[in-house]
Amino acid sequence: MSKVFTVADIKYLTDPTLKTWILQGHTNLGSKFQVIDVRDSDYVGGHIINSLHIESAKFKNDTTLETISGLLNRLREKDQDTVVFHCMLSQQRGPSSAMKFMRFLNERLENPTDSTELEFIKNMKVYVLLGGFGKWQQEYGEDPTLTENYAKDIWKYGY
Template sequence: MPSVFSVADIKYILDPTLKSWILQGHTNLGTPFQVIDVRDSDYVGGHIINSLHIESNKFKNEESAETLSNLLKKLRENGQNTVVFHCMLSQQRGPSSAMRFLRYLNERTSASNDQDEISFIENMKVCVLRGGFGKWQQEYGEDPQLTENYAKDVWKYGY
């Protein structure tokens, strides 16, 4: 089976788009979504509300197959066919984790005999938050509807 996804399938979304999704509880298409925060030691000072924290190294170490499998399982259980990856700036770890996830989805569609799984994967949308958490916290850090555990003093000198 040919690959379903390529790097061209990673879409960037802007803060106001994600903000509206969070406030309405779904994407603009009415579908559930999941934010994946892949920051590592810089996972301090707050995070996007209801985001799932998976350190970027878990996407590229010996545990990556298990991490990717568990992530897909969780997304399927929750019907979340849109995922938004981000790191601090969404320049390296966020996009590379999104790409690793897309490669895994391609592997699953080739290996799976489960039509429900294949259908779910074929309808996935993988996004990266432009500007990452650094930009997000500047705009929405102090809004408890959008950001959890925000520590303003962590950000007083920028990121």
């Protein structure tokens, strides 16, 4: 039987740590990583550089797991064994998308497509960005080395 992940299994990553990873091009352990932005209609005003946008609704409504399976395949192709999920505040959509992804990984551990997938999944690390994009843009929105397509006028009154 698979382990059932709970909220207690979610690890949080701080803005300064993600900033360091982005600037050095890898995690502190030397791993490649991918930021997953799961904002929906609020995906406006910029995004973390090189992040992948997959709306949370795709995670929530994906009964065939096509989106999640596709994400895993993409991460394997790019050898990115660390993922950082976030939404606007990382209080609901980011953590729930991370949870769904972790549960999918757990199912694949029991029935991997091949031995390299099994090894890749065993080494995966899943995080949620603490404070989400709302906090990120306050700190790093105007830094083009960290944030793409930043629209200052959208954020002038805060989130």
